[in-house]
Amino acid sequence: MRKPDEIERLYLDFDGFFASVEQQADRRLRGRPVGVVPFSGTDRTAVIACSKEAKAQGVKNVMPIAEARRVCPDLILVPQNPDLYRRAHNALLCEIETVIAIDTAKSIDELTCVLDDSGRRDPELLAARIKAAIADNIGRCITSSIGFAANRQLAKIACKAGKDESKRRGSYGDALAIWRPADMPEPLLRVELEEIPGVGSSMAKRLYRNGVYSTPQLYALQPKHMRRIWNNVNGERLWYALHGYDIQAPEQKRGMFGHGKVLPPDSRTIAGAYEISRLLLTKAARRLRRESYYAGGVWLWLSIRDGTWFGKHRLAVVHDDQAILAGLHALWQRVRKDYPRGVTIFRIGVTLYDLSPSNERQIDLLDNDDALRRKWEKANSAVDALNTRYSATIVSMGEWKPPAGGHAGGKISYTRIPSAEDFW
Known part of the structure; x- marks a missing residue:
């Protein structure tokens, strides 16, 4: 190296x-x-x-x-x-x-x-x-x-x-x-341990348990020791990076597509949050199709007055809006069952997970809706083509009602660079 x-x-x-x-x-x-x-x-x-x-x-x-x-x-x-x-x-x-x-x-x-x-x-x-x-x-x-x-x-x-x-x-x-x-490592040793990328609050606590309380102590460890503390190769990679080696992290594989949003005050009911979650998940599904993936599941996360609510729903390895939104609807039915009198929802998150590249799609042998699914996929391709042509959402699955303040699916992102399509 x-x-x-x-x-x-x-x-x-x-x-x-x-x-x-x-x-x-x-x-x-x-x-x-x-x-x-x-x-x-x-x-x-x-x-x-x-x-x-x-x-x-x-x-x-x-x-x-x-x-x-x-x-x-x-x-x-x-x-x-x-x-x-x-x-x-x-x-x-x-x-x-x-x-x-x-x-x-x-x-x-x-x-x-x-x-x-x-x-x-x-x-x-x-x-x-x-x-x-x-x-x-x-x-x-x-x-x-x-x-x-x-x-x-x-x-x-x-x-x-x-x-x-x-x-x-x-x-x-x-x-x-x-x-x-x-000049190294003197400038590095003056940096606080928690300020080093790869050492978050939970990892810092693990380091404390292993007797490492400062950057000089971290720097003095051996690469295999850091690997054991991290429980994976990332600890060893960090050791080589801190010691000045030209090391490149492997390319990260796409794990999910999702969006989240803090809800406006007038949308903090189940009905209001549901409408916004449909819009967010539709935009996530568009990104899924643009990058040629299928999803095997959808999850819904809610920040509510008394804590959080979280649920998952399996999908039949799909990428069309009809199947994905049907999965979301099933999750909201569970929310309504859990909160028959309603609940105040402050923030929502929707995510498509268990991804498969389009050239590796495998569906259940007992799934009998493949012909119908292909029809929905063709319909979605036509919808995507129309929206792309006009650079706006002119056709959607169900009513398209952007929330107050807009920017659903195109909010501030610190980790992802939005594309123009996120704002349609």
């Missing part, structure tokens, strides 16, 4: 991306504390993203609105505009591509690049050119923090460490951190 002796990777993270895009799009918001919320007209939700000015006053992402207003009385609440963020993401990638080729867009606000010879020689100049391209051609409200290191994992940690250092200096973002192999 190769261990680079110079920096080879760049990791870029846009600072307060969603709020800064709002500021760039609306000059009235510039320089003011901004909080992005799921929908307007209610304080019974949370700030899901905030600007650097809001963060400087103590506002945090996923902070209840009432608490955010206490720490920042002049906070301006802006309803989310996910399609704007998608378009901004695409525009920003185009500008960065004029300076350096992008290897992977890790999320809507993070990306990584492989350095060429000039980038390895002068990373400061490369970072300055990227930031200048964004400032000159997109706008100065959208800033980014950049980390350089021998591999992608270390570059990501360096990027986060640079951003944290900017906070300690009294600013936020627009940071730069260069971790050359010759």
Whole structure:
């Protein structure tokens, strides 16, 4: 396994991306504390993203609105505009591509690049050119923090460490951190254990049980020891990444398609939540078909006043709306049976799971509805073609009633980059 002796990777993270895009799009918001919320007209939700000015006053992402207003009385609440963020993401990638080729867009606000010879020689100049391209051609409200290191994992940690250092200096973002192999591991050892990607809260507790309480202690472990703690090869991969080796994680296989949504106050009944869940699952099914998969099951998750409700329903390895929505209907029948007097539902999630690539589909030998299923699939193909032609939902299975505030299926996503089709 190769261990680079110079920096080879760049990791870029846009600072307060969603709020800064709002500021760039609306000059009235510039320089003011901004909080992005799921929908307007209610304080019974949370700030899901905030600007650097809001963060400087103590506002945090996923902070209840009432608490955010206490720490920042002049906070301006802006309803989310996910399609704007998608378009901004695409525009920003185009500008960065004029300076350096992008290897992977890790999320809507993070990306990584492989350095060429000039980038390895002068990373400061490369970072300055990227930031200048964004400032000159997109706008100065959208800033980014950049980390350089021998591999992608270390570059990501360096990027986060640079951003944290900017906070300690009294600013936020627009940071730069260069971790050359010759300087390692000292910069890494100053990072808190829980700040290392791959060490979440549950894994940190497992490390504590194994006598590992700090990053220096983690760094001192042997690769096989880390594999035992993680109970899989990811622990060993992390060891090699932290020690500067050029290691690439294997490509992740698609495991499910789903959507979730915080419900508007007037949709928090079983009837209201059901209508929104149908819309969300239809959009998930469209993504399923676009990527050529079939699903063997659907699950429904509800956040309710007294906790949560969760149910699964098996499907006959399908991808058409009729079969998928029939499965969802069966799940809601169970909800109605469990709550005959109704229940307040705050959030819903719908997911298609047990996926099969279209060229590997296997149905039950005793399933007699294959001919009917093929008819529904042909009908769905025609519907998808019409919607694609007009770039809108003009035909749907049943009534199409988008919820108040819109964006169902196209909400803010930190892990997935939405496509234009998500907003139809």
